[in-house]
Amino acid sequence: xxxxxxxxxxxxxxxxxxxxxxxxxxxxxxxxxxxxxxxxxxxxxxxxxxxxxxxxxxxxxxxxxxxxxxxxxxxxxxxxxxxxxxxxxxxxxxxxxxxxxxxxxxxxxxxxxxxxxxxxxxxxxxxxxxxxxxxxxxxxxxxxxxxxxxxxxxxxxxxxxxxxxxxxxxxxxxxxxxxxxxxxxxxxxxxxxxxxxxxxxxxxxxxxxxxxxxxxxxxxxxxxxxxxxxxxxxxxxxxxxxxxxxxxxxxxxxxxxxxxxxxxxxxxxxxxxxxxxxxxxxxxxxxxxxxxxxxxxxxxxxx
Amino acid sequence: xxxxxxxxxxxxxxxxxxxxxxxxxxxxxxxxxxxxxxxxxxxxxxxxxxxxxxxxxxxxxxxxxxxxxxxxxxxxxxxxxxxxxxxxxxxxxxxxxxxxxxxxxxxxxxxxxxxxxxxxxxxxxxxxxxxxxxxxxxxxxxxxxxxxxxxxxxxxxxxxxxxxxxxxxxxxxxxxxxxxxxxxxxxxxxxxxxxxxxxxxxxxxxxxxxxxxxxxxxxxxxxxxxxxxxxxxxxxxxxxxxxxxxxxxxxxxxxxxxxxxxxxxxxxxxxxxxxxxxxxxxxxxxxxxxxxxxxxxxxxxxxxxxxxxxxxxxxxxxxxxxxxxxxxxxxxxxxxxxxxxxxxxxxxxxxxxxxxxxxxxxxxxxxxxxxxxxxxxxxxxxxxxxxxxxxxxxxxxxxxxxxxxxxxxxxxxxxxxxxxxxxxxxxxxxxxxxx
Numbered sequence: 001x002x003x004x005x006x007x008x009x010x011x012x013x014x015x016x017x018x019x020x021x022x023x024x025x026x027x028x029x030x031x032x033x034x035x036x037x038x039x040x041x042x043x044x045x046x047x048x049x050x051x052x053x054x055x056x057x058x059x060x061x062x063x064x065x066x067x068x069x070x071x072x073x074x075x076x077x078x079x080x081x082x083x084x085x086x087x088x089x090x091x092x093x094x095x096x097x098x099x100x101x102x103x104x105x106x107x108x109x110x111x112x113x114x115x116x117x118x119x120x121x122x123x124x125x126x127x128x129x130x131x132x133x134x135x136x137x138x139x140x141x142x143x144x145x146x147x148x149x150x151x152x153x154x155x156x157x158x159x160x161x162x163x164x165x166x167x168x169x170x171x172x173x174x175x176x177x178x179x180x181x182x183x184x185x186x187x188x189x190x191x192x193x194x195x196x197x198x199x200x201x202x203x204x205x206x207x208x209x210x211x212x213x214x215x216x217x218x219x220x221x222x223x224x225x226x227x228x229x230x231x232x233x234x235x236x237x238x239x240x241x242x243x244x245x246x247x248x249x250x251x252x253x254x255x256x257x258x259x260x261x262x263x264x265x266x267x268x269x270x271x272x273x274x275x276x277x278x279x280x281x282x283x284x285x286x287x288x289x290x291x292x293x294x295x296x297x298x299x300x301x302x303x
Numbered sequence: 304x305x306x307x308x309x310x311x312x313x314x315x316x317x318x319x320x321x322x323x324x325x326x327x328x329x330x331x332x333x334x335x336x337x338x339x340x341x342x343x344x345x346x347x348x349x350x351x352x353x354x355x356x357x358x359x360x361x362x363x364x365x366x367x368x369x370x371x372x373x374x375x376x377x378x379x380x381x382x383x384x385x386x387x388x389x390x391x392x393x394x395x396x397x398x399x400x401x402x403x404x405x406x407x408x409x410x411x412x413x414x415x416x417x418x419x420x421x422x423x424x425x426x427x428x429x430x431x432x433x434x435x436x437x438x439x440x441x442x443x444x445x446x447x448x449x450x451x452x453x454x455x456x457x458x459x460x461x462x463x464x465x466x467x468x469x470x471x472x473x474x475x476x477x478x479x480x481x482x483x484x485x486x487x488x489x490x491x492x493x494x495x496x497x498x499x500x501x502x503x504x505x506x507x508x509x510x511x512x513x514x515x516x517x518x519x520x521x522x523x524x525x526x527x528x529x530x531x532x533x534x535x536x537x538x539x540x541x542x543x544x545x546x547x548x549x550x551x552x553x554x555x556x557x558x559x560x561x562x563x564x565x566x567x568x569x570x571x572x573x574x575x576x577x578x579x580x581x582x583x584x585x586x587x588x589x590x591x592x593x594x595x596x597x598x599x600x601x602x603x604x605x606x607x608x609x610x611x612x613x614x615x616x617x618x619x620x621x622x623x624x625x626x627x628x629x630x631x632x633x634x635x636x637x638x639x640x641x642x643x644x645x646x647x648x649x650x651x652x653x654x655x656x657x658x659x660x661x662x663x664x665x666x667x668x669x670x671x672x673x674x675x676x677x678x679x680x681x682x683x684x685x686x687x688x689x690x691x692x693x694x695x696x697x698x699x700x701x702x703x704x705x706x707x708x709x710x711x712x713x714x715x716x717x718x719x720x721x722x723x724x725x726x727x728x729x730x731x732x733x734x735x736x737x738x
Binding site (some may be wrong): 047050051052053069072073075077079081082083084085086087088096097099100101102144145 | 305306309310313317508509512513514515516517518519520521522523719721
């Protein structure tokens, strides 16, 4: 089921095309990675979803209904540029932001305490934001985003500014929220976190969507028959495959990367190799998101 | 609507709780009270008494130098110039007036000696005394008798009355009206400036800290702007109310204290008066109260509150729009000028308005919403026809509604723009844009 349906959205600023006919479907309960190089149009798309700016054409539907400002209050949005009122106390600030989203005071207070406890910030509740470290302020900001239990979370670069320990903490919270039924869109250009968390991705480059789908499918789609073999004797390219590179590893074994040229499949290649040398390992090289990202973006540039 | 109230509440509480608000609330009334009470108090005390030694070699002015309230004259008790000067040096007298032995037609070289430079007013006082006597002597010499001269002196004092449309006459006081007008105009001017700038800084803070993106996801920009403008207006009104309460408390308190300590010296005069006036006569605030009596208090107060609030609303939105176009306080400067020029102009032209509070310049400046809050307040103190006041208020209301609409169109785009080089052309484009 699709939670957020983006249909042919375009947006231009003063003659610069920021988004061109972008359509993306975000399935219920997914962690959706919105990828793209700097300036590709990710933030513009997010700002259109959150109704901060209006698209020139196209439609966006949230749970089947055309999105309105009122509905945006139900979304949890963590902007890339973090900001809180520096002079306000942590507790009051969270309460204010929760009330703006329509929560009652008692309900909001209860959840604020729960979340502060969870992220071990309880003792900071009466401190002003300016007295907090950057990481703590980021955690407060994260709480502000999720406090009203949004069914749709939009996180723009959620891990920037966190040390590895806190990044893990936040990652666990994101997974927990997903398990509770929330759909999470996150925009990033840090591919490790996409690899770990996302089950769906879309890639935007130069204001156009160039890829979209479940992570596994995309990876399969980008498999180009490359295998990594460790073996004893040197290999020559023969029928069925090319040797891409070969080097000695620390144990004195050869590590060779080959590509299947005829599409016969791994068994056929393995059989032909086994006749020539002793094989220690044989794995199919599945492209990482990072490689897919770089490859797609580069292709775009060359095209 | 719910959100506007939340925003107002936040803007209000976050400012009222600041230490600077508390400090201003306490220091303000002390300052006002000092400004109002101290001059009155000093006037009452007057200058310190003085003793002046007069050495009159012409012996023409014997009856002129009779002791006055504050000055004691020793006329020709010493006739030797040198020993008189040494008396000054010893500090036995404060001043020495030496009149040379000349005829009355040729008396130009009078000299005055003292340890410190005498004030202009005390020199004037002495000069006037001598001049009057010389003129008198010359007139007598020309054949006019003393009796005729006494008749010649006319005492005139014009008391001003203003007649209201209903026909009641109130005694006017130009000085009082001027004072009240100035104070009210300046308060409005200061309020617009201080709180307008507060509005602007609030917007810049939200914009530069990027919290705006979170807020805008739940609040309409227009609501946010109105919440901020109104919240800060409430801060200003609270401050004003506290100031008025505290200032009057301090003034009443100090008035009571003065009236008790001041009674003994004033006794001599009071004997002749109605005993009921006793306290009032000793109260140094009496002149202030008299001035207040001469004004149409309800009209002044109502007009003040109206122009105070509407003037701020008129400019507050503009200040918010200026803030939305800037990434930092420094950026805001270039747009501040056109916003503040009409305000500064209206303060600068107050003197002209004062010369002719019902002239055409005053009339038009009190109709145009840009200058009306400051200028109209000055005029109201002198009394303004109801239709003019009403018309000005209607223009003011229309003005601030238009201004807030105008400002909000710039604001809603501006708050989300970062790093754009903003000039007036860009502002115009924001204003015209449809998003």
